[in-house]
Amino acid sequence: MIDTKISSRRGRPRAFDRDEALAKAQALFHAKGYDALSIADLTQALGINPPSFYAAFGSKLELYDEVLRRYEKIEGLDVDTAMAPGTPLPLGVARLFRYAADAYASGDARGCMVIEGARGTADPAAGDTARARMQASRDYFHIRIAGLDTTNADLATDYVMMSLAGLSASARNGMKTERLRVMAAIAAEGLSGYLKAA
Amino acid sequence: MIDTKISSRRGRPRAFDRDEALAKAQALFHAKGYDALSIADLTQALGINPPSFYAAFGSKLELYDEVLRRYEKIEGLDVDTAMAPGTPLPLGVARLFRYAADAYASGDARGCMVIEGARGTADPAAGDTARARMQASRDYFHIRIAGLDTTNADLATDYVMMSLAGLSASARNGMKTERLRVMAAIAAEGLSGYLKAA
């Protein structure tokens, strides 16, 4: 019948670990961005030749999409915890911003890979891919936010997306973790105060 | 003596208007970004050939720097008005964010050209140029902010830069003007509430 084995049995075996390569590619895309990372850079970093690269990943754009999804899964913000059922919306937002501050300021590649990738790129298709992932994240945020406060969900989601973009930009510009946490707290205070006043 | 006439008299006259070309280039760089805008795009849009382009502007990077400075001068936020002496800092910040919301959501090219250009580019030199302009803007913001509240100037400047990046990103993602104004108000409320609590 249909054989959907993940690793093909016949033929010459792959000389490198695909998951390892994916992890390395993720780090490189995050650090340098889609345009600034060439296939030559990638193949050299992975220690493979172009034909092996294309056989394993299809194209630069396909690899980018796969890497973005991997990033979401591994490094995505824990919205479920931040906005667990019963949490007041301002607290949930404050928690999420705090998570973002810590995540965006950590590691070698700073900022959010999806948000930064969704901005103007030389290759329009790459920007479209990143924006699609960002929209998917936004949709999930909206669901969780609506679970805490239905009436203000649209507004709060817009504000969350904007604030995460700001936090990501500041992180990328080298802001230290402690300071970024303060920024997160101030931004969260904004929505809290605004909703109280309304 | 030394002749520093702006327009050279001798020789074949330039067949195009340099200032007009500069304005067109600014619009194009703002809309497409440094990497996505090729010399071929530029020369075609300006109706000139590459030698005329390089004779007039030196290089793509020099034109970019000139365009960024022109953008600052023409479309820069009016910090002097927003933060006129005697203005309470929260009000000054609220005014500035309101200006930013209106400016970033207007015209064909949305968002702040300097902030968007300061992010990862394929050509590192272009990013450096934009970041230098952003730092210059930041320095000026800091002076004006310190004129209103010395003790909180550093913190407020960091928050202003982060919020402007967020507003720019949301504008670029298509947020409508009215909604962006609300975002600006919420972000300003954050700093106001934070400073009151301290």
Add this chain to the structure above:
DNA sequence: GGTGTTTTGTAGTGATTGATACAAAAATAA
């Protein structure tokens, strides 16, 4: 008119981009 200066259009530079043609190599299956 003649000379000097600058811009013009034509055509093309070398470098880099993402992506491949091809055949040898290395595995399984019969």
Add this chain to the structure above:
DNA sequence: TTATTTTTGTATCAATCACTACAAAACACC
């Protein structure tokens, strides 16, 4: 062994990038 399948390395491909060599053209000055 022999056949089949897949990956490998070598050596490119055409397209695009920012940029320029060169000579004719178009001006000011004498």
